[in-house]
């Protein structure tokens with residue numbers, strides 16, 4: 001990750017509307033539990049297509065209408081049947097649902113237990129008993145569709161279970177260590193774009209006879225933006241380096257995600273402020289980045305949950 005460029009690549013308005021880093025990274029969210037829990041055969045069958053030219057879309061389904069932050073309390077069940085399990089329940093807020101061909105679904109094989117009762121299953125779109133809700137109408141992030149997934153005795157054969165029964169929650173937590181680091185990078189990118197745009201605008205915009213960057217209030221705001229972007233980038237790199245080295249990165253990933261997503265939220269807001277009234281116009285990209293920053297605070301664990309994970313290490 002240390003080779004990443006630190007200057008942003010300019011995109012056209014049309015490109016900005018369709019490019020979403022979370023979408024580009026979303027197949028990793030599916031692949032990580034397969035890599036963590038899957039057999040060599042499962043990795044070949046389900047991950048090889050992701051490396052080809054016609055990459056299928058994928059999804060990871062854990063959230064439910066009554067279960068969000070407390071992922072161990074999922075109530076979707078996986079009942080034993082001949083040579084496999086029947087999955088029943090309802091998932092909510094699933095990115096790519098309905099569009100995706102392949103799913104990892106988390107369900108309880110032992111409803112009496114919490115995290116140790118959760119198992120992970122691979123499902124294909126088109127499996128009997130799998131259906132989808134309407135797209136959620138969101139504040140932003142238009143490139144990604146989020147839907148409910150309905151499971152009515154959807155059959156997952158034995159060879160579609162990832163890892164041993166009860167190992168699903170462990171796989172989900174390892175997945176979060178990676179996906180929170182990736183999200184840290186995405187949020188850093190949004191914040192960086194906002195900072196660079198605001199900086200360039202402030203150099204060019206004149207008020208009271210000089211560029212607004214020469215007014216100290218504006219310059220200090222930009223200095224804070226730059227500092228926070230650097231901080232997010234370094235914390236994300238540190239988490240990524242630990243993961244690359246095969247080390248535990250649960251706390252580093254949580255701190256990186258917390259820092260980067262707060263940075264994205266506050267610094268895109270600061271960019272809108274730096275453009276004055278024009279920041280509020282859709283002719284400029286900063287309002288879009290402000291909306292794009294919001295889900296970074298929620299997905300894969302809210303800011304409160306990042307603080308909870310970090311506080312457990314004290």
Ligand SMILES: Cc1cc2nc3c(=O)[nH]c(=O)nc-3n(C[C@H](O)[C@H](O)[C@H](O)COP(=O)(O)OP(=O)(O)OC[C@H]3O[C@@H](n4cnc5c(N)ncnc54)[C@H](O)[C@@H]3O)c2cc1C
Nearest residue numbers: 060061062063067068069093094095295298300301302304
């Ligand atoms: C754009 C988007 C895409 C998503 N994509 C997916 C996806 O692909 N797959 C998937 O499975 N899910 C997905 N989600 C769901 C997401 O993971 C959950 O929304 C998130 O985990 C929070 O759960 P919740 O919405 O039920 O909020 P809740 O858990 O009900 O939390 C509500 C509030 O209470 C706080 N809170 C809860 N527990 C605690 C605690 N112990 N201490 C302090 N505060 C607490 C939270 O921080 C939050 O502020 C997506 C969500 C969004 C917005």
